Amino acid sequence: MNKPSKAKDPLGRGRGCSSYMYTMLSAAGVLSFLFLWQIALEAGLLSDRYVSRPTELIFLFFQKFSDTTPDGSTLPVAILASLKVSLTGLIVAIFTGIPLGMLMGWYKGIDKFVRPLFEVLRPIPPISWIPLTIVWLGIGLKAKAFIIFFAAFIPCVINSYTGIKLTSKTLINVAKTFGASNFTTFIRVGIPSAMPMAFAGIRVALGNAWSTLVAAEMLAATAGLGYMILMGRSFARPDIIMLGMIVIGALGALFTGVLNFFEKKVIKWRAAK
Amino acid sequence: MGKDRLNKQGAKVRLRISGLSKSYDVKNGILKAVDNINFEVYDNEFLVILGPGQCGKSVLLNMIAGLEEPTTGTIELDGKKINGSDPRIGMVFQKIALMPWKTVMQNTEIGPKFRGINKRTRREKAQMYIDLVGLNGFEDSYPSQLSGGMKQRVGIARAYANDPEILLMDEPFGALDAQTRYAMEEEVAKIWQKEKRTIIFVTNNIEEACYLGDRIILFSESPARIKELYVDDLPKPRDIVSQKFLELRTIISENTDLAI
Amino acid sequence: MTMKKKEHFGEVKKYTILDIVYRILPILSISCIFLLWIYVSADKPQLFPSLQATWERFIKLLEKPVMRVSYLGHISASLKRVCIALAVSWIIGISFGVLIGWNKKMDAFFGSIFSFIRPIPPIAWIPLITIWFGIGEFPKIVIVFIGAVMPVVVNTQAGLDSVEQMYLDVGTAFNTNKKQMLLEIAIPSALPSIFAGIRTSTSTAWMVVLAAEMLGAKSGIGFLVSRGMEGDDLPLVLVAMITIGVIGALLGVVTSFIERRLCPWERIG
Numbered sequence: 001m002n003k004p005s006k007a008k009d010p011l012g013r014g015r016g017c018s019s020y021m022y023t024m025l026s027a028a029g030v031l032s033f034l035f036l037w038q039i040a041l042e043a044g045l046l047s048d049r050y051v052s053r054p055t056e057l058i059f060l061f062f063q064k065f066s067d068t069t070p071d072g073s074t075l076p077v078a079i080l081a082s083l084k085v086s087l088t089g090l091i092v093a094i095f096t097g098i099p100l101g102m103l104m105g106w107y108k109g110i111d112k113f114v115r116p117l118f119e120v121l122r123p124i125p126p127i128s129w130i131p132l133t134i135v136w137l138g139i140g141l142k143a144k145a146f147i148i149f150f151a152a153f154i155p156c157v158i159n160s161y162t163g164i165k166l167t168s169k170t171l172i173n174v175a176k177t178f179g180a181s182n183f184t185t186f187i188r189v190g191i192p193s194a195m196p197m198a199f200a201g202i203r204v205a206l207g208n209a210w211s212t213l214v215a216a217e218m219l220a221a222t223a224g225l226g227y228m229i230l231m232g233r234s235f236a237r238p239d240i241i242m243l244g245m246i247v248i249g250a251l252g253a254l255f256t257g258v259l260n261f262f263e264k265k266v267i268k269w270r271a272a273k
Numbered sequence: 274m275g276k277d278r279l280n281k282q283g284a285k286v287r288l289r290i291s292g293l294s295k296s297y298d299v300k301n302g303i304l305k306a307v308d309n310i311n312f313e314v315y316d317n318e319f320l321v322i323l324g325p326g327q328c329g330k331s332v333l334l335n336m337i338a339g340l341e342e343p344t345t346g347t348i349e350l351d352g353k354k355i356n357g358s359d360p361r362i363g364m365v366f367q368k369i370a371l372m373p374w375k376t377v378m379q380n381t382e383i384g385p386k387f388r389g390i391n392k393r394t395r396r397e398k399a400q401m402y403i404d405l406v407g408l409n410g411f412e413d414s415y416p417s418q419l420s421g422g423m424k425q426r427v428g429i430a431r432a433y434a435n436d437p438e439i440l441l442m443d444e445p446f447g448a449l450d451a452q453t454r455y456a457m458e459e460e461v462a463k464i465w466q467k468e469k470r471t472i473i474f475v476t477n478n479i480e481e482a483c484y485l486g487d488r489i490i491l492f493s494e495s496p497a498r499i500k501e502l503y504v505d506d507l508p509k510p511r512d513i514v515s516q517k518f519l520e521l522r523t524i525i526s527e528n529t530d531l532a533i
Numbered sequence: 534m535t536m537k538k539k540e541h542f543g544e545v546k547k548y549t550i551l552d553i554v555y556r557i558l559p560i561l562s563i564s565c566i567f568l569l570w571i572y573v574s575a576d577k578p579q580l581f582p583s584l585q586a587t588w589e590r591f592i593k594l595l596e597k598p599v600m601r602v603s604y605l606g607h608i609s610a611s612l613k614r615v616c617i618a619l620a621v622s623w624i625i626g627i628s629f630g631v632l633i634g635w636n637k638k639m640d641a642f643f644g645s646i647f648s649f650i651r652p653i654p655p656i657a658w659i660p661l662i663t664i665w666f667g668i669g670e671f672p673k674i675v676i677v678f679i680g681a682v683m684p685v686v687v688n689t690q691a692g693l694d695s696v697e698q699m700y701l702d703v704g705t706a707f708n709t710n711k712k713q714m715l716l717e718i719a720i721p722s723a724l725p726s727i728f729a730g731i732r733t734s735t736s737t738a739w740m741v742v743l744a745a746e747m748l749g750a751k752s753g754i755g756f757l758v759s760r761g762m763e764g765d766d767l768p769l770v771l772v773a774m775i776t777i778g779v780i781g782a783l784l785g786v787v788t789s790f791i792e793r794r795l796c797p798w799e800r801i802g
Contacts, residue, residue: 013635013637021638021641022637023641024641025638025641026641026645027645028642029641029642029643029644030645030646030649050664108555109554109555112555112558112559112562113558113559113561113562115559115562116559116562116566117562117566120566120778123777123778123779123781123782123785124774124775124777124778124781125739125740125743125777125781127656127740127743127747128743128747128773128774128777129774130747131759131761131762131770132581132767132771135579135580135762135767136580207654210654211654211655211656211657214654214656214657215656215744215748218656218659218660218748219747219748229661232660233661233663236664238664241661241664242661244657245653245657245658246653248652248654248657249649249652249653249657250652253652256652338705338706339705339706340702340705340706358706358708360707360708362706363706364706366702366703366706368699370699370700370702370703372700372703372718372721372722373722374721374722374796374798375721383703383707383717384707384708387707387708387709387710387713387717388708415797415798416798417798435707
């Protein structure tokens with residue numbers, strides 16, 4: 001008998017399951033949850049006034065493509081409005097925050113100058129800027145995009161700063177022995193090695209931005225997903241609210257997936273690890 | 274000194290390895306790590322398993338310690354088959370593996386602690402071995418405050434404190450620099466003189482093998498098979514530049530592709 | 534004039550011009566901020582309150598309560614909600630995180646639902662929770678809980694998922710049973726991750742409580758912000774924002790302090 005040994009499970013970690021079993025169990029978990037949810041409503045354990053059935057939500061999803069009640073826009077319009085705002089703020093934040101963070105990490109002068117302003121702004125959550133922003137910029141795209149920008153800017157800066165600071169001294173010395181100037185070393189050694197952390201920062205920024213978007217739309221908007229679920233509350237439509245929440249969550253997860261895809265392309269060398 | 278029959282007549286056998294093999298399931302077939310190993314370990318001897326890197330000797334030790342399951346073959350301790358990790362078999366790890374969140378004392382006493390022995394008894398025992406390895410005064414230090422050699426001494430104390438009848442040492446000094454390594458080899462020899470145990474010591478260093486071992490089993494490259502057995506009966510402590518020592522070292526190294 | 538810096542192998546170093554510049558820069562930066570503040574508030578006082586106005590509003594706030602609650606009362610209202618929600622989220626979050634981080638089958642079954650719920654921002658839960666429970670203390674604590682529990686679970690799971698095999702081998706070699714393996718080896722080795730989750734949950738909780746208060750409350754600092762906004766009382770808004778910043782920073786300090794006490798082996802050496 002020369003069979004390779006099967007994995008035992010002495011630690012109780014449930015590790016002996018294959019990826020097939022894992023997928024099956026995951027599906028089972030989700031399906032049982034949906035099933036229990038539906039049954040609870042059918043059986044009257046949960047009230048229709050507070051929770052909607054999964055089946056209703058699916059129906060509502062398709063209906064909302066043309067239905068503008070109660071928030072005044074169809075689902076695609078609301079999604080577009082939210083995307084417009086969040087992407088504007090996010091992209092500006094990424095393309096200003098990451099370079100700034102990297103420069104701060106590399107050049108002490110820039111760090112010393114910008115740091116105090118940063119440390120003052122950092123502990124104040126972006127959401128609390130909303131009232132002031134409304135006073136300055138009104139209730140429009142600019143105001144909301146500014147708040148999103150603020151929410152996304154900070155993690156971009158912090159993470160790229162940390163990424164640059166963690167550049168291996170050995171690599172810097174290697175560049176020096178090849179006669180590279182400080183600036184060249186920054187471009188050729190610092191920035192590439194800070195990329196993974198920069199992407200981590202973008203990931204956090206994405207989460208923050210999306211989260212802040214919902215808050216901003218609830219406080220100052222006439223369209224968008226956040227506004228939609230706010231209207232759902234005003235009109236006592238839990239189904240609208242739940243649909244909105246699910247779409248918000250799904251889009252957030254989608255963006256993270258897209259980001260991960262981009263990261264793999266840009267940081268090919270990391271995958272080799 | 275020199276080559277010998279694989280089994281000694283008349284000595285008390287503690288551990289008997291019979292037909293031991295280990296194969297792994299890999300993407301394109303089966304990888305055999307250990308191939309049909311047979312040998313005996315005698316009471317209170319210092320047995321060295323010597324082999325080139327990656328040859329499978331650690332896998333062999335893991336099987337004896339119960340960390341991995343053999344594909345075929347049996348391991349018998351004092352005549353009875355053992356299955357899985359037996360508390361009578363202790364281990365000193367190559368990567369030292371001290372829990373960084375426990376102090377030296379807490380690390381040393383984990384064997385008795387997991388067996389449910391009361392605090393006072395296990396503290397006394399742990400203290401005895403902390404003193405034995407020369408770390409008196411460091412009981413409340415954390416591993417991050419210790420040097421590599423000191424950490425490994427804790428590893429040895431920890432293994433001893435569990436009162437093992439057989440002690441396995443898996444290349445315990447591989448991660449140390451050369452000078453610390455020499456010092457630790459002397460330490461282990463001294464400790465063994467003071468507290469005799471049956472020890473199975475794995476290494477890839479010929480000099481270390483000759484310095485420490487009573488018997489040296491030479492392993493081939495992967496998959497691990499026994500190539501040869503040597504008996505080293507030079508009086509201890511050994512002089513690594515004595516004529517006889519160098520002779521033994523030369524005999525062994527000629528039989529291997531190992532660099533000295 | 535030369536000044537001694539450090540004695541380095543017997544050398545005596547002078548301060549360089551660059552060092553002086555570096556010292557001045559932060560001061561320059563802060564003064565710029567203040568100057569900007571004064572200029573903007575003088576130019577358009579309705580857009581940005583002046584330093585003086587803000588200070589006066591702060592004093593007035595200390596004396597006169599808003600909605601029958603004093604300034605400190607608002608602060609403690611917010612903090613109370615945060616603390617209760619955090620405590621519950623740590624207990625539940627760490628337990629759940631251990632469950633799905635340690636056992637892969639549990640992770641498959643329960644973790645799948647969690648990963649669908651996780652992307653929904655805590656603030657998006659506010660309308661639903663409000664429909665369910667109204668505008669009281671309990672719904673606010675629930676919302677903060679939702680926000681705080683996510684990072685705790687995620688980080689705890691990551692910590693338990695990646696316990697080094699080395700430590701588990703030591704446990705096996707020393708004959709631990711399953712309970713000891715989990716409690717004495719796996720969880721302590723995951724503590725750094727668990728604390729990272731706790732740190733994140735604290736700052737998330739602070740943010741979420743403010744949002745919840747801004748969207749419907751009768752007390753709390755978030756309420757002060759929205760009250761100022763409705764009443765065109767910008768100085769109040771600014772005072773509230775500064776308070777938020779200060780307390781947020783303090784919470785971070787306290788959490789770090791607790792962590793250092795509970796994990797004395799970190800940061801040594």
